[in-house]
Amino acid sequence: DAKTTQPPSMDCAEGRAANLPCNHSTISGNEYVYWYRQIHSQGPQYIIHGLKNNETNEMASLIITEDRKSSTLILPHATLRDTAVYYCIVSRYSGGSNYKLTFGKGTLLTVNP
């Protein structure tokens, strides 16, 4: 699976948009970009995923560049409860599933009041 690069930490003011970048310059055509977050000592929570097009759901938006070498996760109105480690993962669909997620160190997002 392609390697991802994320800043180790970011701060955001409550109520503002949080934009979390991820670089995945070695991504291949059949690899998806996933975002998860993990609040301290809890299981990772799925946020969103995409292949080529931008995606939006009730939690966030995912913007993938046209060359697919980087992406940005956008939390439109960050709250204190969004403070967590955010993981950007590139995963290949193979063997009938994306069975294995390779987690890096992620970005610790701290939302400040």
Next chain:
Amino acid sequence: KAGVTQTPRYLIKTRGQQVTLSCSPISGHRSVSWYQQTPGQGLQFLFEYFSETQRNKGNFPGRFSGRQFSNSRSEMNVSTLELGDSALYLCASSSLTGGADTQYFGPGTRLTVL
């Protein structure tokens, strides 16, 4: 739908003992993956089960094993526990509908080995 559940949530064992952790996937999900999370190594893939068969395995010693039952529930077993096995053990399930099969994680089992 109920989410992925894991039992027990917390466990304390001593070196040399063995432990069994349980995972119930989301209803209808047939694939179950297990991960280990430690402060030093982060989140690492252990193995994946589908239709009662282990399909994929990460780079862990043979002391780590698992199984899956016909109702897709899964257990993992660690024998001859070592101090380094202290970790958060996470289970994730996915539906295998094709394409991007999102994995949904349970709350984890916190294992402490003394």
